[in-house]
Amino acid sequence: MMSSEPVALASSEEVPWKRLSAKAPLAALVPLSGMIARVFLGALLPTYFAGERGLPTVLWVIVVGLAVLMLAAGLYEVATTSYRVVDAQLEIRSGILTRTSRFIEAARVQNTEVLQPFVSKLLGLVEVKVETASGGKADGHLRGLTPEDAQALIHALQAVRGGVTVAVPLPGESIPEERVLSEARLGGLLLYGATALGLGVLAVVLGALHEITETFHKLLLPWMEAHWESLAAPGMSWLAATVAALAGLFGLWLVSGVRAVLRFHGFRLVDTGTHLRAVGGLITRRQVTVRRARIQQVVLDEPLMRRTLGFGSVEVETAGVRTGNEAADRAELLVPVVPTARMPELLREFVPELPDALSFQGAHPKALLRARIRAVGLSVLVAAPATWFWGAWGAVAWLLLPAQLLGAWFDWRFQGWLVTEALVVVRQGFWHRRTTVVQRSRIQSVRARQGPLERGYGIGHVRIDVAGSHVILPSVGWAEAQSLIDVLPARRPTRRAPPQGVQLPG
Incomplete structure (x- = not known):
């Protein structure tokens, strides 16, 4: 393990460029191939309209040729990439015929992420992602670093930002003196996955159902036609529908649980003093290091099902803006399983200023009337067309009205907000409760x-914007x-001037 002493400073003329490992193109071969395959996946769609002939040979030659050229260009860029930290900046350049240079101010780095995909692990290499507040993808992504070079790079960035470096183990390694804040067990991850059915899970399940349908028409349908009399017996229709529904729910749970295990297997959150480090993953080990001083927002996610099972999830966000539909894609650091009894303790690890007792101020009473009007409007918008098209069966949709009114009352009842000297705390929703703490x-x-x-x-509402995110307070009086x-x-606070240069060890 490297020393935690500050890295020596140097001028730009004295700092040499460092290259990636010679095995870096091999490590990048699989991810680049997957990315190119997704780009050209649309080229297969016309085969559905071309009949048995498929695409013309000349088009296949063009598609394959373009894919090979893109793969060669990507591998060439990896092979020619070099980097250094100098004049308080991380400089990355690649290419020979067409030179690309990126400059990232080290003082603006929000997080560093160390990944070790399966192929990289076989080659003894790691990847490093450097994120700022610019949003979207990582500003700096270096594939194919040796463990020693990855540690030296992160130490150099830490030295520029704060002058103090901390130990940076590889994903899967641990330091005995570090304090473990949270761990995730296999059973907890399966429950987390079963209660987190996002769009990605639905896409996978729909694809699986398509394959099952094809198999049904080819194999099962002839058998069912031969035994139709027994299947058409009284009482069998509802039984078949029930079995199909249960099978579908089990498929959703299985896919979501597998995704959770793949992403968070062996999850550990440790405290290094000035930083928080989270590591987890089954095939690809992912390690994220977040500076405590950079934390801007913490979100406690507690859907009703998870609250009933006695746990929730915690999302930690810095100014490193991300986009995504699911929490695992948005947050810089996500603790998937936190027992309800440990939530206050863990939240204070992220936000020490959090009061022991949270005395929320509720939403304005007139906000309930507004929520009821919205609930009635939504119910009528759904139930009226259903009754028109399906008659008595469609009229069942009017049961949505009391359910919507009850849900509106619960959501209004459990909303709240609190302003302290250092924090703003907002609680929203009942069925899907989210408590947001903003610095x-x-x-x-x-x-x-x-x-x-x-x-x-x-009445009115107040929107609070932080870098890349926002939170809306419950409705209050307009004057307030x-x-x-x-x-x-x-x-x-006033920022101090960063050092002028950093010499990378080695």
Whole structure:
């Protein structure tokens, strides 16, 4: 393990460029091939309309030729990539005929992520991702680093940002003196996956159902036709429908549980003092290091099913903006399984200023009337067309109305917000409860808005924006909403000037 002493400073003329490992193109071969295959997947769609002839040979030659050229260009870029940390910047350049250079200010680095995919692990290499607040993908992604070079790079970035470096073990390694804050067991991950049915899971299941349908028509349908009399006996229709529904639910649970295990197997969250480090994954080991000082928002995610089972999830976000439909894609650091009894303790690890008792201020009483009007409108919009097209069966959709009204009351009842000297805490929803803790020093802007119904009731809502994210307070009186615009933002500390250069060891 490397020493935790600060890395020596040097001028730009004294800092040499470092190259990736000679085995880096081999490590990048599989991910680049997968990315190119997804790009050209659309080329297979015309085969559905071309009959048995398929695509013309000349088109296949063009598609394969373009794919090979893209793969060669990607491998060439990896082979020619070099980097260094100098003048408080991470510089990355690649290419020979067409030179590409990237400059990343080390002081703006939010997180560093170390990955070790299966192929890289076989080759003894790792990948390093460097993220700033620019959003989207990582600003710097270096594939095919040796473990020693990866550690030296992260140490150099730490030295520029704060002058103090911490030990950086590889994914799967541990340091005895580090304090473990959270771990995830196999049973907890299966429960987490079963209660996190996102769009990705639905896409996989729909694809599987397509294959099952094809198999049904080819193999099972002839057998069912031969035994139709027994299957058509009274009472068998509801039994078959029940079995099909249970099989579908089991398939959703299975796919989601497998995805959770693949992503978070062996998950550990440890405290290194100034940083938090999370590592997990079955095939690809992923290690994320987040500076405590960079944390801007913490979200406690507690859907009703997870609350009933006695756990929730915690998302930690910095200014390293991400996009995605699921929590695992949005958050820089995600703790998948946190027992309900340990939630306050873990939240204070991320936000020490959090009060012991949270005395929430509820939503404005008139907000309930607004929620009821919205619930009635949604129910009528669904039930009226259903009754028109399907008659008595469609009229069952009117049962949505009392359910929507009950849900609106529960959501209004359990909303709340709290402003302390350092934090803003917002609790939203009952069926899918989310408690968001925002650092006031990280607030970018505050806006008060009124919709048409809110204007009539004299209420409004306040939106708090941080880098790449936002949270909306429950409805409050319009005068109070306007006053919060000036109250919520906190004065930020003055930043000190960064060092002039860093010499990478080795």
